[in-house]
Amino acid sequence: MKKALLTVFICLCISAPAFALDGNEMLEKVDRNLNPESFEMYRKLINTESDGSKKEFVMYSVKKGKDKIASVFLSPASEKGRSTLRVGENMWLYIPNVGKPIRITSLQSVTGGIFNNSDIMRVDYSAEYNCEKVEPADDGHILHLKARTNTVAYDRVKMRVYGERLLPDKLECFASSGMLIKTLYFKEVKDFGGGIVRPAVIETDSPLYKGYKSVIVFAKVKAKELPDEVFTLNYMSKIEGLRK
Amino acid sequence: MQLMQSQNPPESEITKLSLQIWRRSPAFLFFLIFIYISTPGYIFAEDKSSDTIDLDFEIPEAEKKPYSFNAEIKISETIRGFDKDSLLFNQKYPNSRDDGTFFQTDLNLRAEGSYEIGIVKLYARLSGELYYNNDEDWENGQRTEEAYVSLLPSPSLTLDIGKKVSKWGKGYAWNPAAFFSRPKDIEDPDATQEGYYVVSGDLIKSTDSPLRTIALTPVILPVSEDINDKWGNDERGTERDILWGGKIYFFAFDTDMDIMFLAGEKVEDRFGADFSKNISVNFEIHGEAAIVLDYVRYVTDQQGNLTQKKYNAKNYLLGIRYLTSHDTTYIFEYFRNGQGYTRDEMKDYFTLVEDGYKEYVSTQTMAKLSESRQYGHQFYNRQTVMKDYLYLKVSQKEPYDILYFTPSVACIYNVNDKSGSIIPQITYTPITNFEFEFKTTFLLGKDYAEYGEKLNDYKVYAAVRYYF
Numbered sequence: 001m002k003k004a005l006l007t008v009f010i011c012l013c014i015s016a017p018a019f020a021l022d023g024n025e026m027l028e029k030v031d032r033n034l035n036p037e038s039f040e041m042y043r044k045l046i047n048t049e050s051d052g053s054k055k056e057f058v059m060y061s062v063k064k065g066k067d068k069i070a071s072v073f074l075s076p077a078s079e080k081g082r083s084t085l086r087v088g089e090n091m092w093l094y095i096p097n098v099g100k101p102i103r104i105t106s107l108q109s110v111t112g113g114i115f116n117n118s119d120i121m122r123v124d125y126s127a128e129y130n131c132e133k134v135e136p137a138d139d140g141h142i143l144h145l146k147a148r149t150n151t152v153a154y155d156r157v158k159m160r161v162y163g164e165r166l167l168p169d170k171l172e173c174f175a176s177s178g179m180l181i182k183t184l185y186f187k188e189v190k191d192f193g194g195g196i197v198r199p200a201v202i203e204t205d206s207p208l209y210k211g212y213k214s215v216i217v218f219a220k221v222k223a224k225e226l227p228d229e230v231f232t233l234n235y236m237s238k239i240e241g242l243r244k
Numbered sequence: 245m246q247l248m249q250s251q252n253p254p255e256s257e258i259t260k261l262s263l264q265i266w267r268r269s270p271a272f273l274f275f276l277i278f279i280y281i282s283t284p285g286y287i288f289a290e291d292k293s294s295d296t297i298d299l300d301f302e303i304p305e306a307e308k309k310p311y312s313f314n315a316e317i318k319i320s321e322t323i324r325g326f327d328k329d330s331l332l333f334n335q336k337y338p339n340s341r342d343d344g345t346f347f348q349t350d351l352n353l354r355a356e357g358s359y360e361i362g363i364v365k366l367y368a369r370l371s372g373e374l375y376y377n378n379d380e381d382w383e384n385g386q387r388t389e390e391a392y393v394s395l396l397p398s399p400s401l402t403l404d405i406g407k408k409v410s411k412w413g414k415g416y417a418w419n420p421a422a423f424f425s426r427p428k429d430i431e432d433p434d435a436t437q438e439g440y441y442v443v444s445g446d447l448i449k450s451t452d453s454p455l456r457t458i459a460l461t462p463v464i465l466p467v468s469e470d471i472n473d474k475w476g477n478d479e480r481g482t483e484r485d486i487l488w489g490g491k492i493y494f495f496a497f498d499t500d501m502d503i504m505f506l507a508g509e510k511v512e513d514r515f516g517a518d519f520s521k522n523i524s525v526n527f528e529i530h531g532e533a534a535i536v537l538d539y540v541r542y543v544t545d546q547q548g549n550l551t552q553k554k555y556n557a558k559n560y561l562l563g564i565r566y567l568t569s570h571d572t573t574y575i576f577e578y579f580r581n582g583q584g585y586t587r588d589e590m591k592d593y594f595t596l597v598e599d600g601y602k603e604y605v606s607t608q609t610m611a612k613l614s615e616s617r618q619y620g621h622q623f624y625n626r627q628t629v630m631k632d633y634l635y636l637k638v639s640q641k642e643p644y645d646i647l648y649f650t651p652s653v654a655c656i657y658n659v660n661d662k663s664g665s666i667i668p669q670i671t672y673t674p675i676t677n678f679e680f681e682f683k684t685t686f687l688l689g690k691d692y693a694e695y696g697e698k699l700n701d702y703k704v705y706a707a708v709r710y711y712f
Contacts, residue, residue, distance in 0.1 A: 042306040049647060055676050058305040074305040076676045077314050077711035087456070090498055090522065097436040099411035103500075103520055103528045105567055108641070112648050151525040209645065219303045228450030229400040233500065234459040234493065235448060241365065241396060243308045 023131025023143055029166050030143075030159070031066075031124040034198050036223040038064045040242070042074075043216050045120070047113035050211025057111050059120075060243055062224065066127040068231040071120065072239040083236045084110060086121040089151045094236040101233045106153040114182055114206045114214040118153035125159070128152045139163065154181060167199060182206035192221040315355040320707035322348045327687070327701040331594050332625060334601040335616055336699060346700075348377035354389075354436070365394040371436075389438045402446040409439035410463060412491055412504055413561075414520040414530035417635040417656070418579045418628065420559035421516030421534045423489055423506035424463055426474075430627045430635075430656055431667060431685060440465055440472050457495040464488050467508075485510045498522065513537045526567040533560040539583055542623050546595040548615045557582035563635075571641040577634070584631040585624070587660045593624050594692045630694055632659035648673040656695075663689025663696050679709040 035041070040062045048054040057079060061071040067088045073079040081096040084104075092101040093110055104110070106118035129145035129152070136142075140162030147155050155176035161168050171184040183206070186199035202216045229235060230242065324346040327333055356369035372386035392406025413419030417433050424442065429435050448459040465487040467475045475487070489506035499521040507513045516534035523529055539557035544550050563577035585593070593616070600613030623629075639652035649672045657664040669683040685703040689696025 042303050044303050047647070053674075055648070058303055060306075077316075078673065078677045078679065078709075080312075080314050080711075087495075088498065089525070095434070098434050099409045099437065100413075102416075103522060103530075103565070105522070105526050105528075107526060107567060108571075108573075112642060151522075153525075212645075212647070217303065220306050227399050229398075229448040229457075232448050232450060232457045232459060232495070234402075234446045234461070235399060238394075238396065238399075238402065241360070242399075 023134045024126060026134065026141070026161070026166060027126045027129065027131045027143060027145070027159075028124075030161055030168055031126050033165050033167055035063065035196065035221060036194075037066075038224060038226050039196075039222060040224040040226075041221040042219040044219070045111055045113075045115060046215045046217070047111065047115075048213045048215070055113070060240065062226055062230060062239070062242055063123070064226045064228070064231060066124040068228075069121050069123055070231055070236070070239050074240075079111075081237075081240070082110070083239050084117070084121055085231060085233065085236050086117075086123065087231055088123075089149070091117055091121060092233060092236065094233075096237070101236050106151070114204050114209050114212055115216070116153060119184075119204070119216075125157075129157060137162075140166075140169075150176075165197065167197075169199070180207060182208070190218075192218075194223055196221050196223070310361065311357065311359045313355070313357045314711065315353065316709055316711050318350070318352040318354075318707055318709045320350045320352070320705060322346075322350070323704040324348075324700045325702045326699065330699060331597045331601070331692075331697045332620070332699045335597045335613065335620060338601055338604050338610075338613060343378060346378050348375055350375045356390075363396050365396060367392055367394065369436075387438055389436065392439075400448045404442070404444045404446075407439045407441050408444065409437050410442065410444065410461075411437070412502065412518070413516075413532045414500070414502075414518045415532050415561045415563060415577060415579070416565075416575050416637070417577050418561055418581075418633075419532065420561055420579070420581075421502070421504055421518050421532045423504060423514055423516065423534075424465060427627070431654075431665075440475060455494060455496040457493070459493040460490065461493070462488075462490040483510045487511060512539050526569075528565040529563070530565075531560070531562045533558070535559075536583065541583065541585075542619075543585070543589050544593055544596055544616075544619050544624075546592045546599065548596050548600075548612060548619075550619065559583060573637075573639045573641070575635070575637040577636075579628070579633045579635065581628055581631055581633065584629055586631060590624075590630060590661065590694065591692050593619065594697055630658055630660045633657065634659060646672075658689075658694050661689065661693035661696075663687075663693035665695055677711040679707075679711075681705070681707045681709070 040060070043059050043061060045057040045059070046054055056076065057073060058075045059071045059073050061069060063069040068086070070083065070085045072083040073081065083094045085092045085101070091104045091106060093104045094101045104117060107116055109116045110120065125145065128148060130148050131143050132146050133144040134141050135144070137160060140160060143159040143161060145157040145159060154173035156174040158172040159168050160170040167186065167189065169186050173181045173184070175181050182204050185203045187203060188199060188201040189197060190200040191197045198221065200218045204214050230239070326341065326344055326346065328340065328344065351374045352371060354369065354371040358365060358367040368391040369389045370386065371389055372384070374382065374384045376382050388407060390407050390409055392404050392408045395403040410424040411422055412425065413421040417430055419425065419428065424440060426437050442463050442465045444461060444463040446459060446461055448457065450457050465472060465475065467485045467487060485508045487506060487508040489504065491502050491504040494501045499519060501519045503517050505515045514534055514536045516532065518530070518532040520528065520530040536557040538554055541553045542550055543553055559580060559582045561577055561579045563575065566574045596612065597616040600616045603609050604613050634657040635654070637652060637654040639650055642649055643651065651670045653669070654667040655664060665685055665687045667683060667685045669681070672680045683705040687695045687698050687701060691697070
């Protein structure tokens, strides 16, 4: 009996670090493990169709704080110079030919395909979601997230995190009706330098787009000091100038 | 002298159209060949792998170069069906035309490039076109749409000198507060515009207060016969002047707001404001208002006597964007054009045109018709020339899971004379850097109504764009 109690006690001690964090603290840790608060990155977005044809977009993005992100498309040529800005729940799209920013919503997609604007202009999960419940899972936990406001793209998200680093490997996104909208798979954990170790590939599929698949590949994820003025409408046409 | 009438035997409209298409053979054949070589079957082969999807995870674009170059080549075919009973047709072609349709084949090349050296950035966008049509045979043209130098000492400060597009306002179809822009094409509000030679700046300040951003954009625009001579699309003549103005942007309480003005010694001073806000995730409202002080409107009576009406013209616009759960986007706008003509004033103008045409038919005297042409060119024969308009655009993203395919229909309605146009359109970009566009425009309206008296009954437009 003593042995059994001791075993339970030792198990509890081993698992204590994870459970010492509440769900929202874990979520914030996941955010910081995925990227620093202020950073730059390059992403390639690949949309593949059921017949195998594909379309690729490359964008440069900068993010600061919990809820500010700006991106500019570097390719293909038809999209080059288009930029997006998100500050909290406000999103804008700047098209060079049109010459002025217009407001867009998280539900739309500037690229088409499965990824919508909220996926492409993702801010910290902890800024958008409240963790309602944490469930233990194989080598990790499942975080049950609920949108903080009704302006967030997905009403509920089930996030599976694993390992000591608390990195996500699967995200299921649900509408308020409970319908599964899409599933994101985080893959290919890579050391980007500067202490940033995170999945370099996110794959997604959706029951709404049968046979289609979208992938985001990350490169050059790097901490960067950014002034707040970068995240303004007047700066949208100049974002590419931040690249070094 | 009798009016020239068509000597062709009676034919159905479709037969006539078909014959005219094939008579345009060189241009049309060129267009068809281009379409053929750019069909998906030919291009898709490069994009597909037979069994597995081979994803390339390399991102060579991540290496920055100090220069960039992009270009777009477009070939398009436009067919306009004349409304031979309309007054503006009779005004332009008092001897009528043998053909009932106008064909134009366009080949456009637009190229843009930039070069960065430290805090200095050079940018230019040029366009050239080669076109063939019924009336002019092969012609060409070119223009510098933008060419400027930017100094960017910090993200909060920018200075631009050169030819630059400054688009102000929140409206989609109209922008009454866009004081430093050329007029939009209501049939293609997203079309690339040509800029003006300006000196302008951007001073941005972000704060942690509820007023999250404030930005100041001063503009100086010189006008003379050598520079910016077409400012304001004013055909009354160019007077040497220095125009100055500015815009202050505020972002507070999740709302975009601007206050703007323009002033000059020889132009009417004007002030404006706009706003845009998402009241829910899929519902945006926007508005724009401007006042033009001491605006002078030139009005003709039925006899061709031109008078001036001077007043403070108030223009405003209210609009919404709404996205449904099925990815249908609605854009709806109401525009009050305080500078526009009333229904009676337009009727007087149309009466002048009709009387001028009748006078020409009966006496071969061009005086009155020429007078109406002059007024039409200067004041009346323009887009959105009357007081009250409604605009509705409905677009559906990727229906039936067809990726990169967007059908839409736009409607412009003149509230004052109950005329308008309907513009169904499809855009499809199935292949990277290729875009296909097909658009038709139908004009509807009774006699003496703006859209009922336009030169054309309908327009068909097809284009293929390739970006590289």
